[in-house]
Amino acid sequence: MSPSYPVGAFAYSHGLETAISEEQITSADDLGGWLDRLLEAGGPRADAIFLTLAHTAPDFAARDALAAEVRAFAQGRERLLETDAQGTAFAATSRAVWPDRLGKALGDWPYPVAVGAAAARMGVDRDAACRLYLHGVISALIAAAVRFMPLGQTEGQRLLAARFAPIDALVEESRHLTLADVGGHAIMADLAALRHETQTTRIFRT
Amino acid sequence: MTDTLSIDRPGTPQPPVTLQRVRGRAAIVQAATGLRRLHQAGSAKILRPRTYGGPDQAVLINTAGGLTGGDRLDVSAEVDPGGALVVTSQTAERIYRSAGGAAQVRNRLTVGAGARLDWLPQETILFDGAALDRQLDVTLAGDARFLAAESFLFGRAAMGETIAKLALSDRWHIRRDGEPLYRDRLDLCLPRGGSDPLRDPAALAGHLGLGTVLMVTPDAEARTDGLRAAISGLEGLTSGVSGWDGKLLLRILARDGQALRRGLLAALGHVRDDPLPRVWHM
16 A cells, blocks of 8 residues: 555545534644544444455455445545545556456445455555555545644654554454454544534545 | 542542442333333432423433443433434533543434434533543434434543543444434543544544534535524634535534524524423533
């Protein structure tokens, strides 16, 4: 999962654009805390479980069924858009780059399902795939925040480095979880994503 | 159990109390022509008030007056093809401090093709020390219409109670024609190392009320602006609305119980054509 992999991650803020413009997040510390809650009790935690289940799923049909469940978990139009659009872009690129190994293995699935499936087919182990995915998601959110917060690139990297431990904890925790374990309480983060739909000035798609 | 038990009063010592376990089971089946089946056992009862215009109503009552650890309540409501039913509850449900284990609530709803079910229980009030494990399983057929509103109050602010201990799991699982349509799960446990979900800015941010309204309707997208307008300007609310894939979702965080109720009344008054059950106005 190269950062240059063209999934368009730069276009999605997971509601951060709203939370920042409404001043729920005004400092690097606020942003760090917000990201920690997402990892503990929000979308990224659920994604880690979805990726794990996609990685261990036996075949295409099982991953297709998982994709339908994952879509049902989306809390709003833009949450569905960000996972579907990035997953579809990831799958299209991966099929084109590795036609023999991934050509028929990936459907147009939500992002964590597509990544988990591709990793399994390419022989990348679950822990590594999950860690890379979470680093990618958190990096993209920090990059988004840097664009409209008084936050320098160095401070952004410092924030990311401070998330390595919680990411490792989630990689560990999610190893044996199932759909029944998906759950959380990042409600204000969810509300921000919902309100993003009607935000008048917006740079990001979500 | 009543509200006046000493275990429920904040600030008083908590004596070990052995309460009789609550068991309740209620089931109603509504046909296109009216009631087809009614079953009630234990502390679960169903009242069927006379209605004037609008669908038939079923009012759930937990005669135990609340739930605590180890209690179990099962409710099922089924609407046959072409039928219509509104299910609500007589009062807010109280989840008392648990001496061990969680109160288990299982709500199963089935709505046939061309049928309509409104699931509109009143608030669930979580006392300090409450443990609740609740599931809402919904099976829809074809063009069934479904509306659900559920809400939580975290502690009784009016009595100065704050929640220090809580174990809450609330799961929604809605399927249509066998396919997953909407899933959600709230997991909130206290105390928790690091952050307090009730105060954390990305979690509840100090709000005491949480409400969810979900409507399954083919014109969900077209209804979003109207619903947003209906709740905009209400004091003490932070909310969000979305319409996608035949689902209309409203999430509310409310400063207190009154703000929560104002938001729910405004939202339900807007999305529904017939008057809300009378119990909502008492």
